[in-house]
Amino acid sequence: MPTKEVIFAxxxxxxxxxxxxxVVDLGLIYDAVIGDEGKITILMTLTTPACPYGPTLxxxxxxxxxxxKGVNSVDVQLVWDPPWDPAxxxxxxxxxxxxxx
Numbered sequence: 544m545p546t547k548e549v550i551f552a553x554x555x556x557x558x559x560x561x562x563x564x565x566v567v568d569l570g571l572i573y574d575a576v577i578g579d580e581g582k583i584t585i586l587m588t589l590t591t592p593a594c595p596y597g598p599t600l601x602x603x604x605x606x607x608x609x610x611x612k613g614v615n616s617v618d619v620q621l622v623w624d625p626p627w628d629p630a631x632x633x634x635x636x637x638x639x640x641x642x643x644x
Contacts, residue, residue, distance in 0.1 A: 544613040550575040550583065553611055557603050560596050564640055566604070570632025573622065575608075581615030583608050588627045597621070 545553075554575075555567040566572055566587070576584040585604055589597050601619045608617045630643050638644060 544577060544581060545583075545611045547575045547577065549611065550577075550585075550608055553607050554585075554604055557600065557607060559590065559600065561594075562590070562641075564633075564637050566600060568634040568637040569627075570629065570634070570637070571600075571627065572604075581613050583614050583617050585617065585619045586622050587619060588622055590627060592623065 551567055551572065554572055555565050557566050558564060559566060559569060559571070562569065569590070571587050571589065573586040573588065576586070578584060585608060587601075587604065589600070594600075601621065605617045605619050608614055629637065629641060633641065633643065
């Protein structure tokens with residue numbers, strides 16, 4: 544069974560196509576819950592509720608996590624609370640690229 548750190552590391556290369564920065568660096572992945580029997584639940588948000596790439600990002604994250612050893616099922620839950628705020632949630636790298644300082 545993968546750890547939360549392994550899950551986040553696996554998801555890290557998945558980029559938001561509009562911004563070109565990984566979803567983990569952007570702070571879009573809120574949590575990875577490791578359940579019984581290899582069930583993983585990912586809590587994530589999008590940069591905006593109208594994000595046209597939302598379904599693509601969700602599917603890519605599902606496929607990525609499903610490929611990890613010990614994972615039997617993946618549920619990606621889209622949440623809007625707390626609202627995404629790159630100034631608070633993005634990594635220093637993402638803030639630098641986005642010019643947030």
